[in-house]
Amino acid sequence: MGKGKKIIMGVLVLACIAGAAAFLFLKGSRKQEKKYDEIRATRGTISSVVSTTGAVEPQNRLKIKSSVNGRIEEILVDEGRIVRKGDVLARLSSTERAALLDAAKLQGKSELSYWQNVYKETAVIAPMAGQVIVRSIDPGQTVTTSDSLFVLSDRLIVKAYVDETDIGKVKVGQKAQIGLDAYPDIKVKGVVDHIYYESHLQNNVNIYNVDIIPETVPDVYRSGMSANIDIIVEQKENALLLPTGAVQSRKGSSVVMLKKENPKQPDSYRKVRTGMQDGRNIEILEGIAENTVVLMPDTMFVLPTKNGGSNPFMPKRPPPQKR
Secondary structure (H helix, E strand, O other): OOOHHHHHHHHHHHHHHHHHHHHHEEEEEEEOOOOEEEEEEEEEEEEEEEEEEEEEEEOOOEEOOOOOEEEEEEEOOOOOHHHHHEEEEEEHHHHHHHHHHHHOOOOOOHHHHHHHOOOEEEEEEEEEEEEEEOOOOOOOOOOOOOOEEEEEEEEEEEEEEEEEHHHHHHHOEEEEEEEOOOOOOOEEEEEEEEOOOOOEOOEEEEEEEEEEEOOOOOOOOOOEEEEEEEEEEEEEEEEEEEEEOOOEEEOOOEEEEEOOOOOOOOOOEEEEEEEEOOEEEEEEEEEEOOOOOEEEEOOOOOOOOOOOOOOOOOOOOOOOOOO
């Protein structure tokens, strides 16, 4: 056999192999019969929310300073203590009293006791009821009138940071749900109390602060903790719901696929009017009734592998769990 004929035969063999491979691949990559999950339209609650982040902060934060320069003699409260208006938080000696007492100590106990009774200490008094969230002094420490001795908070609230694109949806009185990064299992209900009028720039986005008042303040709440807030813009009870994947768009309309009585029948679609969505469910306003069975495409599938290869770019159904 000549060299030219060998080349021609080799080309023909390669062509046959390529054709067979293409046939097997196309055969193996043919679409399977589409699978559907049967879903019933049910009644439930659906909410439209504005989700954002924020921080736990005092609603009113008050720094307490000394009225005189002097030395701290006694501290009567610690951080976390709940105090009433007028409670004594600490006692201090003015600079003059501290010098006089130090001199009296050298003359004996009786002389010291005399001047302690004659020259009284200065009391640091709580100007409002609240919780001591900062204590920045220790006994014996010298302080001035510019030093902060304590910080009082009347109550802890959550300050939410709302994007300007969402602030129009937020209203005073709306309910909210608060979670903490530090304690994700603790959820607290709250209410929108105040929407600030001035924005601030954060990551090139205008942000408005919104005060959320918790219904209860758990003991684990601390000022500065990061929070996740869902502000409930709208909520409907007893709404007719379907999973969002059950509603399809065909020719500009929202439709659902109804269950066929006979597998040989063509697919039957019903036009519906939708309402609120929460990312998982969608509200059905018109088109079907409660308990109507609709078909939702099952997006989890694999290509056949017995007669051909599988497409590595398509998602595969996870393997069944061993029991």
